[in-house]
Amino acid sequence: MDWTEQELQAIVDEHALVLFMKGTPNEPQCGFSNRAAQVLQQLGEPFAAVNILTDPRAIPSVCNWADFPTMPQVFVHGELIGGSDIALEMLQDGSLREMFDTGRDSN
Amino acid sequence: MVAVEWVESEVLKAVPEALVEVIDLHGSGDHFHVRIITESFEGMRPLQRQRMVLAVMKHHIPSPIHALDLKCMTPKQAETAGDTAFDPHGGGRGIHINRINRQKRE
Secondary structure, three states, X not given: OOOOHHHHHHHHHHOXXXXXXXXXXXXXXXXXHHHHHHHHHHHOOOOEEEXXXXXXXXXXXXXXXXXXXXXXXXXXXXXXXXXXXHHHHHHHOOHHHHHHHHHHHHO | OOOHHHHHHHHXXXXXXXXXXXXXXXXXXXXXXXXXXXXXXXXXXXXXXHHHHHHHHHHHOOOXXXXXXXXXXXXXXXXXXXXXXXXXXXXXXXXXOOHHHHHHHO
8 A cells, every 4th residue: 555546546436435544443543533433333334444544654645635634534435525523513414324325326 | 832812813814704713622732623603604515614714724734733623614503503522532521612701702
Protein backbone atom coordinates (compact mmCIF):
# COMPACT_ATOMS: atom_id res chain seq x y z
CA MET A 1 0.00 0.00 0.00
CA ASP A 2 1.52 3.28 -1.18
CA TRP A 3 -1.56 5.45 -0.52
CA THR A 4 -1.77 6.56 -4.16
CA GLU A 5 -4.98 8.12 -5.42
CA GLN A 6 -5.61 4.97 -7.46
CA GLU A 7 -5.26 2.74 -4.40
CA LEU A 8 -7.48 4.95 -2.28
CA GLN A 9 -10.11 5.16 -5.00
CA ALA A 10 -10.03 1.36 -5.34
CA ILE A 11 -10.77 0.97 -1.62
CA VAL A 12 -13.86 3.20 -1.69
CA ASP A 13 -15.01 1.66 -4.97
CA GLU A 14 -14.77 -1.84 -3.53
CA HIS A 15 -16.52 -1.25 -0.19
CA ALA A 16 -19.91 0.40 0.28
CA LEU A 17 -18.78 1.81 3.64
CA VAL A 18 -15.22 2.86 4.32
CA LEU A 19 -13.82 4.48 7.44
CA PHE A 20 -10.34 6.01 7.39
CA MET A 21 -9.47 6.22 11.07
CA LYS A 22 -6.76 6.49 13.69
CA GLY A 23 -6.42 2.97 15.05
CA THR A 24 -8.98 0.21 14.59
CA PRO A 25 -12.65 -0.06 15.61
CA ASN A 26 -11.59 -2.28 18.51
CA GLU A 27 -8.62 -0.13 19.46
CA PRO A 28 -9.35 3.42 18.30
CA GLN A 29 -6.54 5.91 18.94
CA CYS A 30 -8.71 9.02 18.87
CA GLY A 31 -12.09 9.89 20.28
CA PHE A 32 -13.40 11.14 16.95
CA SER A 33 -12.34 7.94 15.19
CA ASN A 34 -14.02 5.95 17.95
CA ARG A 35 -17.21 7.93 17.50
CA ALA A 36 -17.18 7.37 13.72
CA ALA A 37 -16.64 3.61 14.19
CA GLN A 38 -19.51 3.49 16.67
CA VAL A 39 -21.79 5.29 14.23
CA LEU A 40 -21.06 2.72 11.52
CA GLN A 41 -21.50 -0.13 14.00
CA GLN A 42 -24.87 1.30 14.96
CA LEU A 43 -25.83 1.48 11.30
CA GLY A 44 -25.35 -2.27 11.42
CA GLU A 45 -23.76 -2.72 7.99
CA PRO A 46 -20.30 -4.17 7.36
CA PHE A 47 -17.62 -1.54 6.78
CA ALA A 48 -13.97 -1.45 5.84
CA ALA A 49 -11.79 0.34 8.39
CA VAL A 50 -8.42 1.67 7.23
CA ASN A 51 -5.95 2.50 9.99
CA ILE A 52 -4.08 5.59 8.83
CA LEU A 53 -1.59 5.43 11.71
CA THR A 54 0.23 2.48 10.15
CA ASP A 55 2.16 4.67 7.71
CA PRO A 56 3.25 8.32 8.06
CA ARG A 57 2.36 8.90 4.40
CA ALA A 58 -1.27 7.96 4.97
CA ILE A 59 -2.76 11.10 6.54
CA PRO A 60 -1.38 13.63 4.02
CA SER A 61 -2.22 11.30 1.13
CA VAL A 62 -5.81 10.66 2.19
CA CYS A 63 -6.43 14.30 3.13
CA ASN A 64 -5.11 15.56 -0.21
CA TRP A 65 -7.00 12.99 -2.21
CA ALA A 66 -10.29 13.60 -0.37
CA ASP A 67 -9.74 17.37 -0.09
CA PHE A 68 -10.70 17.14 3.57
CA PRO A 69 -8.27 18.17 6.31
CA THR A 70 -9.17 15.97 9.27
CA MET A 71 -9.48 12.35 10.34
CA PRO A 72 -11.60 10.27 10.54
CA GLN A 73 -13.30 10.27 7.13
CA VAL A 74 -16.38 8.28 6.21
CA PHE A 75 -17.15 7.21 2.62
CA VAL A 76 -20.55 5.86 1.54
CA HIS A 77 -20.69 4.27 -1.91
CA GLY A 78 -17.47 6.00 -2.85
CA GLU A 79 -18.59 9.44 -1.73
CA LEU A 80 -17.08 11.31 1.22
CA ILE A 81 -19.78 12.32 3.67
CA GLY A 82 -17.39 13.94 6.19
CA GLY A 83 -15.99 13.18 9.61
CA SER A 84 -17.51 11.80 12.80
CA ASP A 85 -19.62 14.90 13.43
CA ILE A 86 -21.47 14.58 10.11
CA ALA A 87 -21.63 10.78 10.34
CA LEU A 88 -23.38 11.03 13.70
CA GLU A 89 -25.73 13.75 12.45
CA MET A 90 -26.63 11.62 9.43
CA LEU A 91 -27.16 8.53 11.58
CA GLN A 92 -29.50 10.43 13.85
CA ASP A 93 -31.57 12.06 11.10
CA GLY A 94 -31.77 8.86 9.05
CA SER A 95 -29.98 10.24 6.00
CA LEU A 96 -27.02 7.86 6.44
CA ARG A 97 -29.35 4.85 6.23
CA GLU A 98 -31.12 6.43 3.27
CA MET A 99 -27.88 7.13 1.42
CA PHE A 100 -26.60 3.62 2.08
CA ASP A 101 -29.84 1.95 0.94
CA THR A 102 -30.25 4.17 -2.12
CA GLY A 103 -26.74 3.51 -3.35
CA ARG A 104 -27.14 -0.20 -2.78
CA ASP A 105 -30.28 -0.30 -4.94
CA SER A 106 -28.75 1.63 -7.83
CA ASN A 107 -25.47 -0.32 -7.87
CA MET B 1 -2.35 27.25 21.32
CA VAL B 2 -5.00 29.72 20.16
CA ALA B 3 -7.92 31.50 21.82
CA VAL B 4 -11.60 30.87 21.20
CA GLU B 5 -11.95 34.48 20.03
CA TRP B 6 -9.36 33.87 17.33
CA VAL B 7 -11.12 30.68 16.17
CA GLU B 8 -14.40 32.60 16.08
CA SER B 9 -12.89 35.39 13.97
CA GLU B 10 -11.37 32.88 11.53
CA VAL B 11 -14.69 31.04 11.14
CA LEU B 12 -16.43 34.35 10.52
CA LYS B 13 -14.08 34.98 7.59
CA ALA B 14 -15.64 31.92 5.94
CA VAL B 15 -19.22 32.50 7.07
CA PRO B 16 -19.57 36.22 7.81
CA GLU B 17 -23.24 36.29 8.71
CA ALA B 18 -23.15 33.35 11.12
CA LEU B 19 -23.64 33.03 14.85
CA VAL B 20 -20.46 31.25 15.96
CA GLU B 21 -19.99 29.50 19.30
CA VAL B 22 -16.54 28.13 20.06
CA ILE B 23 -15.73 25.79 22.91
CA ASP B 24 -12.15 24.99 23.90
CA LEU B 25 -12.73 21.36 24.81
CA HIS B 26 -9.76 20.88 27.13
CA GLY B 27 -8.59 24.37 27.85
CA SER B 28 -5.51 23.45 25.82
CA GLY B 29 -6.26 25.81 22.92
CA ASP B 30 -6.05 23.13 20.23
CA HIS B 31 -9.23 21.00 20.48
CA PHE B 32 -12.35 22.96 19.57
CA HIS B 33 -16.03 22.34 19.17
CA VAL B 34 -17.56 25.00 16.94
CA ARG B 35 -21.22 25.54 16.40
CA ILE B 36 -22.07 27.67 13.40
CA ILE B 37 -25.59 28.86 12.81
CA THR B 38 -26.67 30.69 9.68
CA GLU B 39 -29.53 30.85 7.22
CA SER B 40 -27.04 30.47 4.39
CA PHE B 41 -26.66 26.74 5.25
CA GLU B 42 -30.27 26.20 4.16
CA GLY B 43 -30.44 23.74 1.28
CA MET B 44 -26.80 22.67 1.64
CA ARG B 45 -25.68 19.17 2.56
CA PRO B 46 -23.62 18.74 5.75
CA LEU B 47 -20.34 18.28 3.86
CA GLN B 48 -20.96 21.36 1.69
CA ARG B 49 -21.50 23.39 4.85
CA GLN B 50 -18.29 22.14 6.40
CA ARG B 51 -16.31 22.70 3.21
CA MET B 52 -17.35 26.36 3.35
CA VAL B 53 -15.90 26.65 6.85
CA LEU B 54 -12.89 24.44 6.14
CA ALA B 55 -11.87 26.58 3.15
CA VAL B 56 -10.46 28.94 5.77
CA MET B 57 -9.87 26.58 8.70
CA LYS B 58 -7.89 23.94 6.80
CA HIS B 59 -4.91 26.30 6.83
CA HIS B 60 -4.85 26.02 10.62
CA ILE B 61 -5.00 22.20 10.75
CA PRO B 62 -3.16 20.24 12.19
CA SER B 63 -1.41 23.21 13.74
CA PRO B 64 -2.33 25.28 15.72
CA ILE B 65 -5.70 23.50 15.67
CA HIS B 66 -5.37 19.77 16.27
CA ALA B 67 -9.03 18.83 16.45
CA LEU B 68 -12.07 20.62 15.08
CA ASP B 69 -15.55 19.30 15.69
CA LEU B 70 -18.02 21.27 13.58
CA LYS B 71 -21.74 21.57 13.90
CA CYS B 72 -23.15 23.58 11.01
CA MET B 73 -26.82 24.35 11.48
CA THR B 74 -29.60 26.51 10.16
CA PRO B 75 -31.38 28.62 12.80
CA LYS B 76 -34.28 26.17 12.60
CA GLN B 77 -32.02 23.21 13.33
CA ALA B 78 -30.36 25.09 16.18
CA GLU B 79 -33.71 25.49 17.92
CA THR B 80 -33.99 21.76 18.43
CA ALA B 81 -30.29 20.93 18.84
CA GLY B 82 -29.01 19.73 22.20
CA ASP B 83 -26.56 21.63 24.34
CA THR B 84 -23.92 18.93 24.56
CA ALA B 85 -20.63 19.03 22.68
CA PHE B 86 -18.73 15.84 22.02
CA ASP B 87 -15.43 15.49 23.87
CA PRO B 88 -13.04 13.15 22.04
CA HIS B 89 -11.17 12.43 25.28
CA GLY B 90 -14.16 12.46 27.56
CA GLY B 91 -14.76 8.72 27.65
CA GLY B 92 -18.15 9.12 26.04
CA ARG B 93 -19.16 12.05 28.20
CA GLY B 94 -20.17 15.28 26.56
CA ILE B 95 -19.50 18.84 27.57
CA HIS B 96 -22.44 21.02 28.32
CA ILE B 97 -22.68 24.19 26.28
CA ASN B 98 -23.85 27.15 28.23
CA ARG B 99 -25.60 28.74 25.34
CA ILE B 100 -28.07 30.78 27.37
CA ASN B 101 -25.30 32.84 28.98
CA ARG B 102 -23.67 33.25 25.63
CA GLN B 103 -26.80 34.72 24.07
CA LYS B 104 -27.23 37.12 26.98
CA ARG B 105 -23.76 38.47 26.33
CA GLU B 106 -24.63 39.42 22.79
